Amino acid sequence: MTPSNPDHDLTMRASSVAPEPDAGIEARLLELERIVVAQQRQIASLLEPKSDVGTITRGAAPARPSAAAVDRRGLLKHAGFATAGVLGAGSVLAVAQAAPAAAGNGDALVGGAFNAATNVTELGVGTGGNLAGKAALVVTDGAVLTGETDVFSVSAVAEGSATTGGLFAKGVSTGVKSIGTALNGAGVHGVATGSGVSSAGVKGTTATGGYGVLALNTSSYGVGLRASSVGSWGVVAQSALHSALLLQPFGIAPPARSDQHLAGELHMDETGRLWSCVVTGTPGSWRQVSGPDTAGAFHLLPTQTRIYDSRPGAVPLGCVKGRFNNQTRAIDATFNGSGVPLGATGVLTNVTATNTNAGGFVAVYKNGVPYPATSTVSWGALSSTVSNSAVVAVDAAALFACFCPVQADVIIDVVGYYR
Numbered sequence: 001m002t003p004s005n006p007d008h009d010l011t012m013r014a015s016s017v018a019p020e021p022d023a024g025i026e027a028r029l030l031e032l033e034r035i036v037v038a039q040q041r042q043i044a045s046l047l048e049p050k051s052d053v054g055t056i057t058r059g060a061a062p063a064r065p066s067a068a069a070v071d072r073r074g075l076l077k078h079a080g081f082a083t084a085g086v087l088g089a090g091s092v093l094a095v096a097q098a099a100p101a102a103a104g105n106g107d108a109l110v111g112g113a114f115n116a117a118t119n120v121t122e123l124g125v126g127t128g129g130n131l132a133g134k135a136a137l138v139v140t141d142g143a144v145l146t147g148e149t150d151v152f153s154v155s156a157v158a159e160g161s162a163t164t165g166g167l168f169a170k171g172v173s174t175g176v177k178s179i180g181t182a183l184n185g186a187g188v189h190g191v192a193t194g195s196g197v198s199s200a201g202v203k204g205t206t207a208t209g210g211y212g213v214l215a216l217n218t219s220s221y222g223v224g225l226r227a228s229s230v231g232s233w234g235v236v237a238q239s240a241l242h243s244a245l246l247l248q249p250f251g252i253a254p255p256a257r258s259d260q261h262l263a264g265e266l267h268m269d270e271t272g273r274l275w276s277c278v279v280t281g282t283p284g285s286w287r288q289v290s291g292p293d294t295a296g297a298f299h300l301l302p303t304q305t306r307i308y309d310s311r312p313g314a315v316p317l318g319c320v321k322g323r324f325n326n327q328t329r330a331i332d333a334t335f336n337g338s339g340v341p342l343g344a345t346g347v348l349t350n351v352t353a354t355n356t357n358a359g360g361f362v363a364v365y366k367n368g369v370p371y372p373a374t375s376t377v378s379w380g381a382l383s384s385t386v387s388n389s390a391v392v393a394v395d396a397a398a399l400f401a402c403f404c405p406v407q408a409d410v411i412i413d414v415v416g417y418y419r
Contacts, residue, residue, distance in 0.1 A: 041108055247274070257283040295345045295393075295418035304350070305338040307331065308402075308412040311355075323355060324404035330367050333398040333414055342398055344417040351376050352387035352411040353404070359384075360406035366393035367401045389415075 109115050137154045156166035169175040180186045190201030204212035215225035227234040237244035247268040251257070254267050254275045261267075261284040265277040273291030277284045288294060308331050312321045316336040320329055333340040333347045340347055353362050361378035363371065377388035392400045402410060 254283055254286045298416055298418050300416040301339045304413050304415050305336055306413050307333060307335045307338050310409045323407045323409050325407045326405050328401055328403040330399045331402050331412060333394050338414050340398055340414060340417045344394055344398055344419045346391055346393045346418040348391050348415040350387060350389050350413040353377055353408045354385040355409040356384045357382050357407040362410055363403045364390055364392045365401050367395045367399040371403055
């Protein structure tokens with residue numbers, strides 16, 4: 001029997017093995033690359049000092065273990081695996097070193113790099129053991145979380161001089177959505193501990209025409225926004241260009257409704273009338289505060305002012321003089337610097353008739369409407385002097401009409417106005 005030639009056998013075996021397809025080699029290289037990257041992460045995690053998460057207490061920085069606490073044998077073991085992977089992969093090490101490590105599904109998060117994954121990453125805190133009563137994730141700028149007794153899934157602390165906030169969120173439609181599910185829970189609870197006038201528990205800012213803070217209630221009994229204060233103001237509103245408070249018209253007038261209301265409610269109905277609830281009930285007792293058909297509040301002028309006198313030479317000058325004789329004249333309520341503004345809805349006047357030639361009357365009424373067949377002051381004989389107070393509506397120019405069917409002088413003073 002011819003002795004076997006080892007070199008010849010090796011050559012024969014090598015020549016009988018078919019070369020692997022290029023796709024197979026590429027797949028193997030990619031697998032080796034994944035192994036090398038994973039081993040590098042594990043080595044980095046062993047070199048990074050760690051603290052026991054179960055011993056972190058609020059108000060104290062996490063303790064760092066000594067270098068001896070690192071598992072040297074584990075380090076060498078992982079280093080050996082990584083070296084073997086490098087030797088088997090050839091140029092794979094150069095590829096791995098050229099790109100930053102990025103965590104994938106099942107890998108640890110890598111600091112200083114973009115971490116990509118196709119599944120959701122979740123952090124959970126148990127109800128027992130060392131993790132009970134602790135946040136699942138704490139992000140700080142070097143400061144420690146002190147004085148906080150509530151437990152949050154995510155805690156963000158920023159107290160350094162170079163930071164302005166603990167948490168920043170930006171979204172196309174919603175930056176932060178927070179939901180409180182407890183009976184008396186809060187979706188957002190903001191607490192301000194600063195004493196400055198601009199200190200705010202919750203601050204909303206808009207620069208594009210939207211809402212700084214938008215509060216919505218979708219239940220039948222909830223409250224969209226509630227504000228209370230112990231020693232200062234519950235709500236402070238200010239606007240440089242528009243009103244500080246805007247009530248949107250909605251629904252029918254409250255006295256015609258059938259639901260319950262509380263004293264203190266304000267409501268503007270669909271016709272633009274503003275109502276105030278004064279007694280709790282169904283629907284409660286309401287008072288109309290303002291609206292298109294109300295006169296508004298009464299404003300008493302500092303001094304009573306004479307705005308018209310038909311007697312020749314009498315103050316004020318510049319108005320139509322001479323006795324009435326079945327005439328109607330327009331009286332300007334703003335005349336003689338009375339203080340009645342344009343936009344007033346009505347005025348309180350004193351009307352006097354004198355130098356009469358027979359019994360008659362004087363009637364004042366809104367300018368621009370037909371004579372309503374009424375009288376403001378009347379008398380029954382010639383040479384009479386009589387007077388009476390009257391509230392009269394005015395037009396947009398603060399004018400009202402004065403009619404007298406007989407010969408008489410008329411004197412009118414204004415006391416106040418409605419607006």
